Amino acid sequence: MTDNSDNTPNPFDPASLRLDQSYADTVGVKKLLTTVPVRKPNRQDFVRVHPDLAYRLTPAAIIEVKEDREVYLVTPEMAQALPGEFATVTLFTTINRQGTLHLWPVKLPNPEGRQNEWHRSAAEGAERATKKWVRVTASMSLGAYEIFEASGDLPDPVWPDFSFQEILKIAFRDRIVDRADHPLVQRLQGIV
């Protein structure tokens, strides 16, 4: 057994005894994204839209089944087979101040280039939300959405580490209309 004092632990050099405390770098826990609603922002929510164009889908064909409060994504091939049944929208990746992600569908102008004030104001709100925190509220008297921009110097959102394809897949998990015998197609065609 050595009596070499150099080999004995030295409590008088505490800096050399310091243990790491960077839990965030060492703990392998990741928040899972399991639900992505497809809806317009809540009227109380300030939201941001992902500024990267790769995080939006346009044009996208969707069918909103109001009684079930469900939104279906229609593949381009099926869209051709369902004229008049779907809406053409841009799907914006959107996040609120609580960090909740959702897809915001904003209707595009019709083939003639016409767009009502609701859709135009919503599109404007979404574009503004790429740079600022905004809140959009329906105003019946105005016939359009009112857009409120947060005046405080709020920090930018932290976007979850998911690709748009992953987000889209989660949002429309089992609600993609991609075949003629899809139950929604059959329902629309009166074949049940």
Next chain:
Amino acid sequence: MAELLTCRCPTDQVGSDAACQAEWGAQDTRRLARQASATLPAADGGRATEGGRPPLDLLPFAEIWAVDFEFGSEPGENPAPVCLVAWELRSGRKVRLWRDEFGSAPPYPTGPTALFVAYYASAEIGCHLGLDWLVPERVLDLYTEFRNRTNGVPTENGSGLLGALAYHGLDGIGTVEKEEMRELVLRGGPWTDAEREAILEYCESDVAALARLLPVMLPSIDLPRALLRGRYMVAAARMERSGVPIDGETLGRLRHHWSDIQDQLIADIDAKYGVFDGRTFKVDRFADWLARNNIPWPRLESGRLDLSDGTFREMARAYPVVAPLRELRAALSEMRLSALPVGRDGRNRTMLSAFRARTGRNQPSNTRFIFGPSVWLRGLIKPPPGYGIAYIDWAQQEFGIAAALSGDPLMMDAYRSGDPYLAFAKQAGAAPADATKATHKAIRDQFKSTVLAVQYGMGADALAQRIGQPPIRARELLRLHRETYRVFWRWSDAAVDRAILNGSLHTVFGWRVGVPAVSNERSLRNFPMQANGAEMLRLACCLGTEWGIEVCAPVHDAVLICAPLERLDAEVARMRQAMAEASRIVLDGFELGTDAHIVRYPDRYMDERGEVMWARVINLINGQLPEAA
């Protein structure tokens, strides 16, 4: 006459080697040998490691001394050593010294090549200090290590030596027998020869217990950091020896009049509330008073009013009208003036109970420590003539620790600003860049409450109550904290995840807390700040005491020091330097600031929270109470 017993056998053979026992027999120590045979560890040291080598062989020390003192201690006085037994665990050398044999130096080396092993070592170190012996440089305290191993999970038999033995499946003497022997020691001398022998045997039984415990515990001990904890036990002994200077005259008058004072206080304060019947607090009357004053008091799950001091403290902040009642209740229920131990030199001394708290903080008895919860009583703290004292604390220590350990740049900026609460308001966009404490007091107060709420793990409802705002505002403030300090929150969430995944959390110096199956997330989340704050304080106390500063007491995130008036300012500067250095070491270079509250004789220390109560009591003594016969 000291009994210096030696044996050439290595410790792990003692008791199993007949030749060894024969050698002891030659020294007329058959009794001791029999005892050793019955109590020393088995040949494998209890648990072989690394290729079958006994754990003690792995310790990088030339000598390993298991040491125990027996000592008497009158309330408030320093320990008076009665006897010492020390075993060197490699050679088997043994020392038994009675108090008239102590001499001027310890009978074992105290340098870095010798390991000093004890159970609750500050007691042994306190005896060293009392004997004016050098203190050991390498202290392994099996108490701190047992606490560290079992912290956060219940132990059936407590954390004392007997509890540690039982935990490890080892035999110890009976609790009753131990108490009887302690009483015999505390009774004081003179002792008969038989009593003296019994005390020495009892002392030796504790050393034998250490010798059995050490090899069993060693495999789970993180030695380098255990020695750092041992270093603190030396500092604790020095602080316990120093004690806190008390105004003995005023204490005497308080004790003399205390019974009358209590009645007067009730009559005086309760006149506004009408909730006491004699000295009894009547809950139904209190409920009526709350109803009359429209105060929504928290209730327990049972539906009864929550009358804990914590609730009174919170409610007193939201409803200041409650504050005098809280102080009165504290004064009546918690203060035991007779229990406050003050030595003949006017110092309040009590065991600091180092590492007793879950966070590793000291946890001295509330009734025996002047810094207990009755803050007004701190007015008794007064430097002796020619001296001054200073209460030095870290500025916003928890916030600084959270900022530095999480690495949140905004939080660190806020700390460095000197006013993290206002900085938080600015960073969250709630106050302009040129806002000051004066121009934006209300906003600052709200953001300060939010920071504290996060530190306490408070929810929106409690914060709303604290700031007198609707819950929606409290939720907004808490959200702003999460959004502003995202890096901190990611780190804090990860700390909780780690605790639950790994079953424990630890500080920068390895103080760990085990996580039971059902754990309190709020407590886990707060652990890194509290427990690393405790590390910081311990390190500062080590530095301060080693630099020769008279540190009277550690107090949560502060120390109280004492110095002659002509050196007071210099000593304050040195202590602040020690605290800055401790913060840099714990926080990997990030330095926390300190504030010093200096009191020079003949002034007394005063906690502002207790000023009103102190003045009320002193007025009662000075003017309204008849002198007791």
